Amino acid sequence: MSDTFHLDGVEVKFEHGQTVLQAALAAGKYIPHLCYHPEFKPHGSCKLCTVKIGSRTAASCTMPAETGLEIESGIEELNALRRTLVQMLFAEGNHFCPSCEKSGNCMLQALGYDLEVHTAGFRHQYPDRPLDASHPDILLDFNRCILCELCVRASGEVDGKNVFALSGRGATKHLIVNAASGQLKDTDIALGDKAMQVCPVGVILKKRIGFSIPIGERRYDQRPISAQALDDAPRKPAGAKP
Amino acid sequence: MIDTTNTKSLETAAHPENLRRVAIEPVSRVEGHGKVTLLLDESNRVQQVRLHIVEFRGFEKFIQGRPYWEAPVMVQRLCGICPVSHHIAASKAMDMIVGATLTPTAEKVRRLMHYGQMLQSHALHFFHLCSPDSLFGFDSDVAKRNIVGVVAAYPDIAKQGVLLRKYGQEVIRVTAGKRVHGTGSIPGGVNKNVSLEERDYLLKDIDQMVEWSKAAVGIARQLFEQNLDLYNNFGTFKAHTLNLVRADGAMDLYHGGLRARDMDGKTLFDHYDYSHYWDEIFEDVKNWSYMKFPFLRRLGPDDGWYRVGPLSRVTQCDFIPTPLANQARKAFMAFNGGSATGATLGFHWARMIEMLHAAELIRELLHDPDLQGNELVNIGQRQERGVGVIEAPRGTLIHHYKVDEHDQITRCNLIVSTTHNNQAMNEAIRVVALQYFDGREITEGLLNHIEVAIRAFDPCLSCATHALGKMPLEVEVLDAAGERLSSLSRSSDGTFSALA
Structure with missing residues (x-):
C-alpha cells in the first residue's frame, strides 16, 4: 500500500509504518538530521529534523507519515532554528575541528x-x-x-x-x-x-x-552531508522484507 | 664592530627612576605581537633596551592528556606562517614514539613539504616584510614603507615575491592537503604520496621559481654592494651559532646532528645527537619577558646564548648540496673578505640563498619516482620519549614529548626558532640603540631602525612564548590618575613578593 504527503510542496510517496523522515529520505528528499540512523529505532532527541505541519512542529524522525499531510522543511524559519541547535551543540562540547581527527x-x-x-x-x-x-x-x-x-x-x-x-x-x-x-x-x-x-x-x-x-x-x-544521507537511506520501509 | 660586552648594561638600567620611556608597540612587519621599550635619560642617551614578547600560548599545557597522534596537527596551530615546521618537528618526535624508520616515500614527501614551506616563508619575509625597508630606506616616508608601496614602485619584484610564496604554498597543499594547517605528516610517515598529475602540476613552474630565487639572491647582494658600510655594521655583533648539519657537514634543513660554534668559529660540539639535546641546551627565564632565553649549558646562561637561522646555517655548514645555492654561498662567504657572514643584515642574503636551495631541492625531488611510492607508513617498537628537531625557516626547532602507556601525552617542551634567537635579537637592538640613538631626538624613522634589526631575524613571536609554569609576572593596581597603589611580583621560581 502506498500513499502520499506533501513536503515543501512536492508529493512524497510513503508506505505504511514509515516516518516522515524515512519516507522523505527514501524519496530522495533531504531533511537535516543528526541522531537518526537508518538502522536504529528513531530517537527524536536532537530535534534537527523538526518540520512544520500546519501550525505545529514535530520531529520528522518520530512523526508517522500520514496521507495528505502538508509539511514544510526547507524554509528559512526552520533552518535558522536548526543553525541555533547546531551552535548549541558546538558550544556545549569541545568541538575543536582544527585538531580533531574526526x-x-x-x-x-x-x-x-x-x-x-x-x-x-x-x-x-x-x-x-x-x-x-x-x-x-x-x-x-x-x-x-x-x-x-x-x-x-x-x-x-x-x-x-x-x-x-x-x-x-x-x-x-x-x-x-x-x-x-x-x-x-x-x-x-x-x-x-x-x-x-x-x-x-x-x-x-x-x-x-x-x-x-x-x-x-x-x-x-x-560530497555534502545532504547528498550522502540520501545514499544511506533504505529504499524500503524499516522492517519490510527486501 | 661594537663589542657585545658594551650592551650588557643595556638590559637593565642601573637607575631606572626618572628615565623617559619610549615604546615601539606593536613591532610591525613581524609575525606575532611584541614590543620594544627604551629608557632614555634627559640627554636622550639610551639606558635600557628590551624586546618584550607580550603574547602567551600554552600549547605545552593543554596538549597534556591528548593522544600522541593528534600532536602533529594540533601544534601547527601555533602559527599560520610556518605551521609545516611544527607539523614536521612533532611528526619526527612521534616517529620516535612509534619506533618508526621512515620509508623513502614518506621521508621524501615530508622533505618536499618542508622545502615548500621554506620557499614560501622566506619569500614572504624578504619581499613582503623586509623589502620596504631595504628598497626605500630605513627612515623613508612611512606612508610608502610597506608592501603596497613596493607594488607601486617595483611591480616586478613584488609580483615575483607573491608568486614565489604562492608556489611554496602549492607544494604544501599537494603534500599536506591544504595550503595552511594540512594533515599530510603522521606518526611513522605520511598519509599520501604525490601523484603523477600533482607532480606535473608542480613541475610546470619550478624552473621559473629557481630563476626568480636566483635573482632574489642577486637583489640581496646588490643591497650590500650599494651600501656596504651600512649593511656590514648595522646592528652587527658577534654570536655563537647553532644549527643542524648532515653527516658530511652539508646543509640539511630536515635532519642531521647539532653543530655549535663559538663566536670565533671554534667548534663547541658537532654532529650531536639531538635526542638528548637537554645535556647541551637549557632554557633561562627572565622576569620581563614571556619568552625563554635558551643557552648552551657548557657556557652558562650569561655567555651561552647563540644565534640560529639562515645566517648560522649558511655560514656554519661546510657546503650546500645543490649547485646554484652552493655557488651563491661561496660568493656570500667571499664577499668583501667575509664581512657579510657576521652582519645582522647578512640574514637577508643568507635567507635568499636558502630560498634558492629550497627551490633547487624541490626541482630535484619532483623528478624522484619515490614520491609516487605507496609505502607510506612504517611502525616499529613503541617508545616513551620522542624528540624531533628540524631547521625551520627561522632556525632550529625542537619538539620534545613523553607519552604514557595509554597513548596520552604527559609532557611537552617546545624550543622554537625565535626563542633561540631571543638574546641575539636583544643584542641586535641594543647595538642599534648604541649606534643610532644616543643623544638624538626620537623620530619614527629612528625607531624603525630598531624594528629593522628585529626583522632581520624574521622572528615569529606568536610561536615563541613558551615560559609556561615558569612565567614571571608582575601585577600592578593603579588609581584613576595612573599612580601605582600596590603591586605583586611572581618570580621565575614561583615565589611571590610585594614590589616597593
Missing part, C-alpha cells in the same frame, strides 16, 4: 557547513571531562559527546552488550560506560562492535588511526 568525517561539522553555521552564537562551555584511554585499542573523548545515544542503541540493540549509557539529568547528563571501575578497559567492547561505527562525532575512536585519511578523501570532502 574532522571531515564528522556529522556535526558537516551539518554546520551544510546549514552555513558561520559563528559560535553562544559562549563555549569548555567541559573538562578526562579522556578514557584505558582500553588498548579504543579511545573515548567525552568532551565531544552530543548525547545522541547512537552508541547506547548500537551496543544494546545490535551488539547485545550495553557498554554505554547516559547518566545524570539536564545539563549534567553525560555518557558513561558499563563497568564498576568506570573505565572502558573493563567492559567487553570490541573493535568490531556496531557501537564502534556509529558515533557521529569524535567520541568513540579507534586508537592510532588519527589523521591517516588525507584531506580530500574524507567522507564529507567528497
